[in-house]
Amino acid sequence: MAKKYTGQCACRAVRFEFDTDPDFIAVCHCLDCKRASGGEAATWFGVPAEDFTVLTGEPKPYHYVADSGGKLDRNFCPNCGSRVFTSNLDNFPGQVFVQLGSLDHPEMITPKLEMFVKRRLPWVKPLGLPEFSDMPY
Template sequence: MPEKFTGRCECGAITYEFSDAPEFVANCHCRDCQRSSGAVTGSYFSVAEDDFTLLSGNPKGYSYVVASGNTVVRNFCPECGARVFTDHLSGFPGQVFVMLGSLDDPERIEPPIMEIFTRDRISWTKALDVPQFPARPDAAPGSPEESAPGGCG
């Protein structure tokens, strides 16, 4: 059996593991990710809730409605403040979205397969050579969903 994937917050109070190699890996440029992560883009991947195990720590969950109208819970370490994962997403039930930078070995997973909410991209960040979506990838071009105020989750 392959070694489990592991990760942690900056101070190490929160640690987690999961088994299955993530298939959905994305760079999200939405304003919500920019603000909640403090970075120019949010890089994250999804793990099935059943596969995600918190090994230590008591993440503080911040629940709110993102611009898309969906509810999410951003989980961060109350000690060091690192945003580690997002769960209870009304738009993606059963999935946990884990911040890529929290992995102990980020090189072990495949690179992003898409970039989303590129309409909020900070102009000096370069596009990766993967499909680019101005909003959510499931929003049809020109549809109200594509032009509605967005935020992933």
Template sequence: MKIDGSCHCGVITYEAELDPAAVGICHCADCQALSASAFRTLAIVQSDSFELLTGTPKHFVKVGDSGNPRVQAFCPDCGSGLYSCGVEDKPTAYNLRAGTIRQRAELAPRFECWTRSRLQWVTEIAGARQFEGNPNA
């Protein structure tokens, strides 16, 4: 599926090809803190299908619950989170922030990861695959 998106102010825009099965929710403590919410909805796209069209994101590197350093990219103007990826020069994939995708209403989460950190009052999504840590898919 072809998708496109932008930060809240529109300075940064992108497009990508997305498999709708690669949309999920992350319950890790980092996603809770970085999103200022109970979880983060993400869409995983391969790097060869992701293209920044306008703008240059600012990067913050954080070691995740997995122990891996992760780039957290956001708009330097409005602060919208855009994606996370590995720290290498050419990451294999980008975890796009689903709220920045224009077609987000069509992207129901198919998996939930880091469920061992799920807040008690957040319920499981019926039919979504569940992973206590990183997805093994």
């Protein structure tokens, strides 16, 4: 039986699932999320790595050092290039950060905060959520 949440990359080669109802769900306006996503912000959330299962495909990790100095792996589909999830985060051990837009039912998860609002562009309306200038913690 499938887990509660399922998702996939744009070409459907990479498919994944997890059961955890996420608690940390962020709209992040940092420059890094802008570049990696190609949009003004990226929406992502944390789930425990042990609950996160890749069902099909072989996402390729891009090893990366964030502005904070923390290392992480951005995992993307080598076929279509979709960014799907982030793992091996120095600063969040045991957590995988999943890109909301890759869910089959993204309406099931609602953001709880906005972060790096110092990088939010002037034409973006605040969402009315708790805001953090940079990292929330």
